[in-house]
Amino acid sequence: MTSPKQKGTKRNPSSPRPRLQDVADLAGVDISVASRALRNAPELNVRADTRQRIEEAAIALGYIANPAAASLKTARTSSIGIILPNLVNPGGALIAEGASAQAAAGGYLLLVTTGTPRECLALLEPRVDGILVASATSERGVMPDPNSVHVPLLLVNRHEPGPFPGIVVDDEAGGRLATEYLISLGHVDIGHVAGPQQTDTSRRRRAGFVAALKEKMLPVRPAWIVEGSYDEAGGYHAAGAILEQQPRPTALLVSNLLATVGVLAAARRLGIEVPRDLSLITFDDVSLAKYIDPPITTVRLPLPDLGRRAVSDLGRRAVSTMINMIGGAQPKDAMIATAPEVVLRQSCAPPPRGQ
Amino acid sequence: MTSPKQKGTKRNPSSPRPRLQDVADLAGVDISVASRALRNAPELNVRADTRQRIEEAAIALGYIANPAAASLKTARTSSIGIILPNLVNPGGALIAEGASAQAAAGGYLLLVTTGTPRECLALLEPRVDGILVASATSERGVMPDPNSVHVPLLLVNRHEPGPFPGIVVDDEAGGRLATEYLISLGHVDIGHVAGPQQTDTSRRRRAGFVAALKEKMLPVRPAWIVEGSYDEAGGYHAAGAILEQQPRPTALLVSNLLATVGVLAAARRLGIEVPRDLSLITFDDVSLAKYIDPPITTVRLPLPDLGRRAVSDLGRRAVSTMINMIGGAQPKDAMIATAPEVVLRQSCAPPPRGQ
DNA sequence: CTGTTAGCGCTTTCAA
DNA sequence: TTGAAAGCGCTAACAG
Numbered sequence: 001m002t003s004p005k006q007k008g009t010k011r012n013p014s015s016p017r018p019r020l021q022d023v024a025d026l027a028g029v030d031i032s033v034a035s036r037a038l039r040n041a042p043e044l045n046v047r048a049d050t051r052q053r054i055e056e057a058a059i060a061l062g063y064i065a066n067p068a069a070a071s072l073k074t075a076r077t078s079s080i081g082i083i084l085p086n087l088v089n090p091g092g093a094l095i096a097e098g099a100s101a102q103a104a105a106g107g108y109l110l111l112v113t114t115g116t117p118r119e120c121l122a123l124l125e126p127r128v129d130g131i132l133v134a135s136a137t138s139e140r141g142v143m144p145d146p147n148s149v150h151v152p153l154l155l156v157n158r159h160e161p162g163p164f165p166g167i168v169v170d171d172e173a174g175g176r177l178a179t180e181y182l183i184s185l186g187h188v189d190i191g192h193v194a195g196p197q198q199t200d201t202s203r204r205r206r207a208g209f210v211a212a213l214k215e216k217m218l219p220v221r222p223a224w225i226v227e228g229s230y231d232e233a234g235g236y237h238a239a240g241a242i243l244e245q246q247p248r249p250t251a252l253l254v255s256n257l258l259a260t261v262g263v264l265a266a267a268r269r270l271g272i273e274v275p276r277d278l279s280l281i282t283f284d285d286v287s288l289a290k291y292i293d294p295p296i297t298t299v300r301l302p303l304p305d306l307g308r309r310a311v312s313d314l315g316r317r318a319v320s321t322m323i324n325m326i327g328g329a330q331p332k333d334a335m336i337a338t339a340p341e342v343v344l345r346q347s348c349a350p351p352p353r354g355q
Numbered sequence: 356m357t358s359p360k361q362k363g364t365k366r367n368p369s370s371p372r373p374r375l376q377d378v379a380d381l382a383g384v385d386i387s388v389a390s391r392a393l394r395n396a397p398e399l400n401v402r403a404d405t406r407q408r409i410e411e412a413a414i415a416l417g418y419i420a421n422p423a424a425a426s427l428k429t430a431r432t433s434s435i436g437i438i439l440p441n442l443v444n445p446g447g448a449l450i451a452e453g454a455s456a457q458a459a460a461g462g463y464l465l466l467v468t469t470g471t472p473r474e475c476l477a478l479l480e481p482r483v484d485g486i487l488v489a490s491a492t493s494e495r496g497v498m499p500d501p502n503s504v505h506v507p508l509l510l511v512n513r514h515e516p517g518p519f520p521g522i523v524v525d526d527e528a529g530g531r532l533a534t535e536y537l538i539s540l541g542h543v544d545i546g547h548v549a550g551p552q553q554t555d556t557s558r559r560r561r562a563g564f565v566a567a568l569k570e571k572m573l574p575v576r577p578a579w580i581v582e583g584s585y586d587e588a589g590g591y592h593a594a595g596a597i598l599e600q601q602p603r604p605t606a607l608l609v610s611n612l613l614a615t616v617g618v619l620a621a622a623r624r625l626g627i628e629v630p631r632d633l634s635l636i637t638f639d640d641v642s643l644a645k646y647i648d649p650p651i652t653t654v655r656l657p658l659p660d661l662g663r664r665a666v667s668d669l670g671r672r673a674v675s676t677m678i679n680m681i682g683g684a685q686p687k688d689a690m691i692a693t694a695p696e697v698v699l700r701q702s703c704a705p706p707p708r709g710q
Numbered sequence: 711c712t713g714t715t716a717g718c719g720c721t722t723t724c725a726a
Numbered sequence: 727t728t729g730a731a732a733g734c735g736c737t738a739a740c741a742g
Contacts, residue, residue: 017481017505019735030713035737045711062503064481068426069735072718077423079482087451087467088641093442100469109478112442112467114455123464126372126419127434148417150372232646258643265646286443288613291587291620293648374719385729390721400727424719427734 018061026057034058038065080322081111081128082156083120085135089230090286091256095134095156098315106323116142125151130322132156133164138198152325156318158200159333167318167334169301171201171283174340175208178253178281178299181342183216186350187251187279191224193238193263195255202227202255205283209253224249228259235259239266243278250351251279257289260296275349285343295345373416381412389413393420435677436466436483437511438475440490444585445641446611450489450511453670461678471497480506485677487511488519493553507680511673513555514688522673522689524656526556526638529695530563533608533636533654536697538571541705542606542634546579548593548618550610557582557610560638564608579604583614590617598625598633605706606634612644615651630704640698650700 024034029050037046037054046054057063071077080103084092096112103110108129113120117133121144124131134156137143146163159166182190192209195202206225213220226241228234235254242248243266254260260282264274272278274294282289285300301314314336321331379389384405392401392409401409412418426432435458439447451467458465463484468475472488476499479486489511492498501518514521537545547564550557561580568575581596583589590609597603598621609615615637619629627633629649637644640655656669672691680686 021735031735032714032737033712036712039737047711050711064477066427066735067481068423068432069718070737071423072421072427072720072735073737075718087442087448088445090443093448096442096467097469104478109466109468109482111464112451113464114452122419123459126422127464232642236646261643261646264648268648287587288616291591291616293619293623375721376719386719387721387730388728391728394721402727405727421719424734425721427719427736428721430734 018063023057023063027053079109079128081124082132095315099319102316102319129326136199169336171204172208174299175205176212179209179212182251189249190251191242191249193254194227230256231258232262235262236266239263254282257284279348294347296347297345298343373418378412378418382408434464434483436479437487450670454674457671457674484681491554524691526559527563529654530560531567534564534567537606544604545606546597546604548609549582586613587617590614591621594618594621609637612639634703649702651702652700653698
């Protein structure tokens with residue numbers, strides 16, 4: 001695929017990158033003046049015409065500052081890191097896209113990595129001014145020693161007791177709202193395909209589910225609450241375990257959309273028709289939800305369309321908060337207050353007669 | 356969300372990061388010796404016991420090298436950048452995950468960004484040793500001026516005439532294989548929901564489709580080849596345009612899986628049953644394909660399961676190639692040779708009688 | 711308003 | 727085998 005022995009070749013395929021000194025020379029000024037002019041330094045002190053010469057020189061040369069050098073001097077990197085469990089689950093991808101947009105707006109580059117915080121930290125930490133963690137954090141050994149992290153760290157969509165603040169959407173309210181909606185349709189026997197209970201999000205969604213049932217004096221049956229991973233296989237197996245029981249629930253709150261695809265597959269296998277025999281409601285209002293059969297009723301947490309593409313508000317807020325933290329703020333856990341809403345589609349119906 | 360005025364606060368929440376000098380002091384050696392010892396420099400020249408003292412000191416202090424300083428000195432960053440159109444489409448996400456794994460294995464950090472190459476370049480280029488571009492590149496104005504890129508650049512899953520090499524899987528063979536499979540079932544009237552024709556991948560898939568039809572002396576009807584974006588909406592509208600025609604095809608090759616979800620929705624709307632009235636085959640063998648209804652027959656290009664999760668072989672190879680390029684290699688366009696294969700599921704059947 | 715200067719933390723000759 | 731020293735490109739005092 002590549003020629004085998006080429007060791008001595010020049011690394012840069014084209015001309016070497018111009019340095020600030022080159023710009024200064026071309027503009028006929030000192031390098032320090034060029035530095036101030038190009039950075040709009042607060043104590044600018046550069047005449048407008050001088051500055052224009054410098055900017056023209058920079059453009060003429062295609063000058064781009066060397067961030068390593070700036071970083072060495074200023075001890076900041078203008079980058080923010082985010083650690084996700086993976087890229088294929090739409091929840092994380094949405095957060096990352098929102099975060100990326102907001103970071104760019106604030107003059108930061110977002111570095112996206114996948115894995116556990118422990119794995120990613122050594123690589124990421126020295127290259128960024130702050131780290132967002134959207135991976136699961138509750139299991140032992142996935143979080144780094146707090147003493148070994150030297151930049152602000154913010155948990156996204158989870159909070160944990162401990163030194164690190166978290167920013168979350170109100171998943172509990174979402175779980176509660178979804179459950180109340182099912183109850184309002186007449187359902188009494190409601191189960192829950194829960195997400196991995198080591199994630200804070202899943203625990204909060206489940207807590208909302210349980211709270212709603214209790215409030216309406218409906219029974220909470222532990223056998224109808226089954227945990228599964230946030231993907232099709234997780235939903236498939238958890239739903240199988242619930243739906244093979246006798247009696248079985250007439251409605252299910254499912255942890256996320258991918259799992260719901262698995263739940264639908266399990267229901268088909270068992271000859272259970274959605275929504276006639278079984279109502280389904282879930283989270284993550286991404287476009288897939290409205291194209292599958294039946295279109296899935298979801299709870300939308302604040303992940304609105306901003307601009308031309310779906311972009312995660314949570315990701316945006318996480319980055320704003322992080323930029324404040326980099327500036328020295330020490331926020332406590334924060335809850336994004338936007339009220340969740342049910343997006344009606346066709347996966348819910350009143351319970352079958354007789355039940 | 357954050358306390359408003361905290362300007363003077365220390366930036367680092369905990370102790371300052373230890374420097375190499377601290378390690379050297381603790382080990383009682385010169386900083387340059389510590390540098391060599393920790394990096395396993397080729398001309399090592401450090402006694403084993405000295406080296407052990409240094410390593411122990413590094414661990415005791417939790418030393419992590421400052422990449423900005425190293426980078427400034429060595430003019431390399433140990434990072435590779437990848438530019439994707441977005442994170443929500445599983446194709447790109449898979450490539451990024453594979454690339455990330457391979458980069459880590461080679462001692463590189465993968466920086467993931469989304470957007471057009473032109474947008475991302477200034478931010479990315481000075482921070483990485485090489486750039487992978489998996490965004491669309493054919494439209495005018497999305498690629499940067501070749502003279503302004505000073506690091507190796509590799510196009511992933513596309514190739515274009517011009518200065519930048521590309522690495523692709525054999526999408527044309529995939530399109531051909533998929534079409535031949537449909538023909539082998541007896542289909543004669545076959546349409547194609549094509550991806551955006553400004554992407555090289557889509558053009559190659561389409562070329563394979565057309566080639567297979569011609570080879571078998573079957574008619575190629577332009578009205579049955581409709582272009583749509585790589586998402587549910589794209590598939591929905593393109594399929595609508597094809598299936599509302601009279602006569603309509605009995606089978607469709609669809610550009611990707613998300614689009615196929617849209618095609619299924621369009622077929623439902625028109626009362627067309629899959630696979631009885633219409634066979635569907637697509638690309639992207641991700642887990643969603645086997646859980647939706649009906650499970651979708653796909654062509655698998657080399658994106659095998661490596662390790663515990665689906666990881667893109669294409670992403671891995673792109674990174675290996677890039678690491679060679681960083682070392683000076685100048686590869687030509689490369690085609691990953693693995694033969695595509697049909698993954699049989701339930702979206703294909705012989706054409707309905709009479710046709 | 712502009713120029714001089716002293717490093718940021720690390721790597722890499724080169725001399726001891 | 728180790729140590730001394732010169733920067734990498736940029737920023738930020740401070741002096742002119």
